[in-house]
Amino acid sequence: MHVHVDPEKCQGHNRCYALAPELFDVDGFGNAFELNDGLVPEGLEDKARRAAANCPEYAISISE
Amino acid sequence: MATQHPPVSDWGSDFDHTDPQWVADPYPIWDELRSTCPVAHSDRYGGTWLPLRHEDVSAVAYDTEHFTSRSVVVSEVRPGPNDLPAPIGLAPPITSDPPFHALARRLLLPAFSPKRIKAFEPFTRELCVELLDATAGQTEFDAAMAYAQHIPLRVIVRMLGFPQEDADLFRRFIRMVLEDVDQPAEERQAVIQDGEVDDYMDARIAEHVAAPQDDLTTYLLEAELDGNKLAPDHVRGTMVLLMIAGIDTTWSAIGASLWHLAQNPADRRRLAAELTLMDTAVEEFLRAYAPVTMARLVAKDFEFHGRRLKEGDWLLLPFPAANRDPDVFPDADQVLIDRTENRHAAFGLGIHRCIGSNLARMELRVALEEWMKRYPDFELTDPEKVTWSAGQVRGPRSIPVRILQAN
Numbered sequence: 013m014h015v016h017v018d019p020e021k022c023q024g025h026n027r028c029y030a031l032a033p034e035l036f037d038v039d040g041f042g043n044a045f046e047l048n049d050g051l052v053p054e055g056l057e058d059k060a061r062r063a064a065a066n067c068p069e070y071a072i073s074i075s076e
Numbered sequence: 077m078a079t080q081h082p083p084v085s086d087w088g089s090d091f092d093h094t095d096p097q098w099v100a101d102p103y104p105i106w107d108e109l110r111s112t113c114p115v116a117h118s119d120r121y122g123g124t125w126l127p128l129r130h131e132d133v134s135a136v137a138y139d140t141e142h143f144t145s146r147s148v149v150v151s152e153v154r155p156g157p158n159d160l161p162a163p164i165g166l167a168p169p170i171t172s173d174p175p176f177h178a179l180a181r182r183l184l185l186p187a188f189s190p191k192r193i194k195a196f197e198p199f200t201r202e203l204c205v206e207l208l209d210a211t212a213g214q215t216e217f218d219a220a221m222a223y224a225q226h227i228p229l230r231v232i233v234r235m236l237g238f239p240q241e242d243a244d245l246f247r248r249f250i251r252m253v254l255e256d257v258d259q260p261a262e263e264r265q266a267v268i269q270d271g272e273v274d275d276y277m278d279a280r281i282a283e284h285v286a287a288p289q290d291d292l293t294t295y296l297l298e299a300e301l302d303g304n305k306l307a308p309d310h311v312r313g314t315m316v317l318l319m320i321a322g323i324d325t326t327w328s329a330i331g332a333s334l335w336h337l338a339q340n341p342a343d344r345r346r347l348a349a350e351l352t353l354m355d356t357a358v359e360e361f362l363r364a365y366a367p368v369t370m371a372r373l374v375a376k377d378f379e380f381h382g383r384r385l386k387e388g389d390w391l392l393l394p395f396p397a398a399n400r401d402p403d404v405f406p407d408a409d410q411v412l413i414d415r416t417e418n419r420h421a422a423f424g425l426g427i428h429r430c431i432g433s434n435l436a437r438m439e440l441r442v443a444l445e446e447w448m449k450r451y452p453d454f455e456l457t458d459p460e461k462v463t464w465s466a467g468q469v470r471g472p473r474s475i476p477v478r479i480l481q482a483n
Contacts, residue, residue, distance in 0.1 A: 023429040026190050030355075030437075041185040042434070065417040066359075068425060 013052040014075045015060050017044045021071035028063040028072060035060055081120065091118045091126060093150070093369070093392060094466045106397040115381045121150050124390040130401035130421070136372060136393055137425040143372035143391060144173050145428060149468060150371045150390045167317035168310060170428065177427060183299050184314065184431055187292055193434040200231055200439055204446035216457055219475040220331045227443050228326035232319060237291030238280055249273050250324050277312045292318070326436045328367035328471020330443045335472045336361060336411060338456045343413050348452035351445060357413035358441050363420035364411045366396040369468040370424060395421045396470065453481035
């Protein structure tokens with residue numbers, strides 16, 4: 013599974029970083045980006061789905 | 077709150093966001109309009125539009141071509157094309173449009189990143205404990221007046237590096253700007269233009285120029301835009317914005333959450349027993365009781381859902397109504413403190429996403445955690461005595477509670 017933050021859509025709500033800091037980080041301006049090229053380690057799939065489902069801007073996509 | 081306006085005759089064609097019925101309980105009004113209109117119009121305030129569906133609210137929030145943020149508070153004072161936006165004054169970046177908006181915003185963002193905000197958590201927690209200590213021994217008191225209102229006020233005063241004892245002064249400024257929008261235009265304009273707020277800010281700026289501090293005021297004074305220091309008007313406007321936007325809003329969210337818990341024993345007991353539920357509970361309170369409705373001015377004539385929006389019309393942007401849209405949120409009218417999918421728009425959508433959202437979330441979470449630890453069981457003394465603010469920031473201004481269990 014991979015996650016990706018669309019930087020054009022991300023407005024820095026920081027929900028993904030709060031819910032899944034293993035998968036996302038934020039820069040000094042609060043813009044989110046995926047860690048580890050977006051690769052979701054085994055066992056963290058639910059966290060990835062939950063982060064995506066809580067993004068107000070629909071900025072996170074998941075590919076499996 | 078007394079209103080100067082005649083009663084609303086029809087919500088779809090004559091709505092007024094300061095009407096007592098809207099102030100007391102806007103949700104049934106929004107639900108009705110969302111399923112019938114879905115974009116309502118009123119001649120009040122010189123012409124105002126109101127989208128209700130999540131889809132339409134977000135479409136407006138994303139459309140900076142047809143809508144301008146030059147003024148974001150609907151009132152009888154209508155800014156002309158060359159006027160400073162009333163009533164907040166020049167308050168970048170909330171009253172800015174692209175392309176200037178991004179520059180003004182980028183300047184502020186680092187001060188409000190999650191990592192920077194975390195540093196204020198210990199101060200916030202100590203403050204909450206101190207406020208709760210002050211209520212010790214009382215079985216009945218007002219949770220809005222004794223607790224909720226002080227928290228964001230004193231945190232922002234601390235961030236700006238202003239004296240804590242000036243907190244009371246700010247309460248008056250805020251009421252004038254945000255809550256008295258239905259007062260006659262001339263009176264309000266006179267208060268806003270007499271310069272009291274500006275004089276206060278100028279004095280604090282002068283102190284910080286003379287003796288720089290490790291705070292937000294000095295940060296703004298040293299910040300550069302295109303290699304130049306900010307114009308004094310820009311610094312002052314931004315400070316006024318942070319004060320106004322950072323206080324009433326979070327006070328409302330803390331108050332509404334306590335108001336909900338006071339009336340819902342099952343949620344109260346669950347949260348007291350399981351503080352780990354706080355993360356979803358905080359998001360659900362923000363969704364269900366989102367305090368802030370923004371506004372835009374129509375920038376150019378435009379057809380929207382078959383309605384002809386005219387340049388200069390107001391448009392209310394009710395994020396709280398979008399958060400209750402059943403097309404996006406299952407059981408939208410129910411408060412589910414363990415809701416795990418919650419894309420709520422309490423902090424807005426698009427380029428004007430509330431810059432203080434990390435701060436507000438931290439304050440709300442800490443305020444509720446400390447309250448629940450101290451007072452796990454409490455109730456309203458009289459639901460009829462709860463009063464709500466009028467205007468675009470909605471929250472309880474009086475929450476009389478009876479403490480049933482104190483730790």
